[in-house]
Amino acid sequence: MNWGHSIIIVFVLFAIGILTLVTRSMQTRIDMVTPDYYAEELKYQATIDARNNTGALSAPVRVQQPGDTIEITFPGELKGEPLQGKVHFYRPSDSRRDITLPLQLDEAGRLLVSRSQLDRGPYRIKFQWQHNGKDYFQETQFYVQ
Structure with a gap:
């Protein structure tokens, strides 16, 4: 050749x-983190203030997985208090697996989520709520077993 x-x-x-x-x-x-990423970025100062409010609580929101439920426990001072907000389970690898739930706590200050609603793998859980006119925000990395 x-x-x-x-x-x-x-x-x-x-x-x-x-x-x-x-x-x-x-x-x-x-997949972008959020479809309206740039509009959310402009409102980021409100998120910083909400994070600071959350830091002033006695403890952070705690996430555990005992058995077939995911147990989200809020700090003691919020037990029995009326909270308005949502919990967003963000799946970084696929936005079609994201889940947003309204914040409805039981009398013990917990939110129980069935394991069957989520796929196994990593999630970034974002908590947003209002209490006594203040906004609160916390973000937690969690691996669903």
């Missing part, structure tokens, strides 16, 4: 490789 044919073969293989790379990259799904 002469060197001219070799050069042509190398160029053809290179073109096939580039086309394969472009095709695969166009088919890759890219």
